[in-house]
Amino acid sequence: MIIVLAHDKGGVGKTTTALNLAEILKPDIIIDQDTHNNLVILNQLRDEKDQLNVLSNLNKSELINALSKSAQGQLILVDCGGFDSELNRIAIAASDMTIVPANDDINEVVGLKRFNKTLEQISNDMGEKITGHVMFTRVHPSRKKFTDVESFINNSDNLARLQTVIPTRKWHAMAALDGYGVTNHKKTKYSDAAREVTALATEIKTRLNIK
Amino acid sequence: MVDKFSKLNSIGNNAALSEQSESDALITKKKLVSNLPVKAEERFNALKKAGKVSGSFNAYIVQATLNNLDSDENK
Numbered sequence: 423m424i425i426v427l428a429h430d431k432g433g434v435g436k437t438t439t440a441l442n443l444a445e446i447l448k449p450d451i452i453i454d455q456d457t458h459n460n461l462v463i464l465n466q467l468r469d470e471k472d473q474l475n476v477l478s479n480l481n482k483s484e485l486i487n488a489l490s491k492s493a494q495g496q497l498i499l500v501d502c503g504g505f506d507s508e509l510n511r512i513a514i515a516a517s518d519m520t521i522v523p524a525n526d527d528i529n530e531v532v533g534l535k536r537f538n539k540t541l542e543q544i545s546n547d548m549g550e551k552i553t554g555h556v557m558f559t560r561v562h563p564s565r566k567k568f569t570d571v572e573s574f575i576n577n578s579d580n581l582a583r584l585q586t587v588i589p590t591r592k593w594h595a596m597a598a599l600d601g602y603g604v605t606n607h608k609k610t611k612y613s614d615a616a617r618e619v620t621a622l623a624t625e626i627k628t629r630l631n632i633k
Numbered sequence: 634m635v636d637k638f639s640k641l642n643s644i645g646n647n648a649a650l651s652e653q654s655e656s657d658a659l660i661t662k663k664k665l666v667s668n669l670p671v672k673a674e675e676r677f678n679a680l681k682k683a684g685k686v687s688g689s690f691n692a693y694i695v696q697a698t699l700n701n702l703d704s705d706e707n708k
């Protein structure tokens with residue numbers, strides 16, 4: 423299985439979500455496509471015994487080779503950079519699920535519109551439909567309805583919505599300071615953030631039919 | 634099914650950016666230049682003052698070298 427965090431808009435929460443999901447899904451390989459090697463650096467903060475298998479700076483053939491290990495049953499998690507590039511598109515094209523972290527702000531529609539177009543092009547190139555699963559994140563904790571952005575998603579051919587919402591919580595940055603996701607840090611593992619991330623992982627596992 | 638992973642090779646040509654492969658990327662090292670004409674640096678400083686160029690003299694030298702290499706390679 424290949425799970426990809428992607429949005430060609432920067433700073434939406436891809437890396438935070440990747441780290442949070444890595445704690446629960448325990449991927450065999452994590453691919454860091456960000457030019458700033460965010461996950462590589464976070465991994466350096468972790469204890470020796472908690473090291474993640476992070477690959478970075480892969481070129482095209484190395485990337486395709488790593489992705490192809492999913493055919494042997496490996497679980498691969500990819501954190502894309504916040505830009506539209508050839509290698510990010512390749513990861514999306516290969517994915518079993520592409521997750522698109524996004525805010526509920528109405529301005530977000532502009533970014534999603536562009537990303538829907540990108541997904542449409544990748545689908546055409548690949549000859550199969552690729553869907554971006556929009557995940558609302560960094561939203562106000564009391565926010566429950568996302569009517570405006572949701573209706574846009576419903577009208578976009580290449581976008582769907584994940585039901586789990588990840589609100590803005592201080593615990594994400596707190597855990598990341600030591601290189602951990604919220605479910606695996608002693609200060610945050612009993613927080614609302616940990617509960618929300620666990621729900622997200624459960625939704626993804628259910629949709630992909632993985633245990 | 635056509636192998637999904639071989640198909641990936643043709644994906645992403647229309648992306649806004651394409652990653653540089655390691656071999657294309659500039660790998661740098663320190664290099665001292667001996668006998669640089671003083672006049673050259675003065676002329677650079679004058680151009681900079683006039684706003685015709687920007688950046689450091691060092692970057693200017695590197696760019697000039699790359700330009701020269703490009704033109705010689707295309708001879």
Ligand SMILES: Nc1ncnc2c1ncn2[C@@H]1O[C@H](COP(=O)(O)OP(=O)(O)OP(=O)(O)O)[C@@H](O)[C@H]1O
Nearest residue numbers: 432433434435436437438504560589590591594595
């Ligand atoms: N649920 C959240 N609650 C609070 N802060 C968050 C949350 N999700 C992300 N952040 C913060 O938002 C910032 C950007 O997040 P992140 O680095 O995950 O985005 P990104 O999409 O990976 O960015 P880039 O495109 O630059 O790689 C970080 O400082 C992170 O701590």
Ligand SMILES: [Mg+2]
Nearest residue numbers: 436437456460
């Ligand atoms: Mg990131």
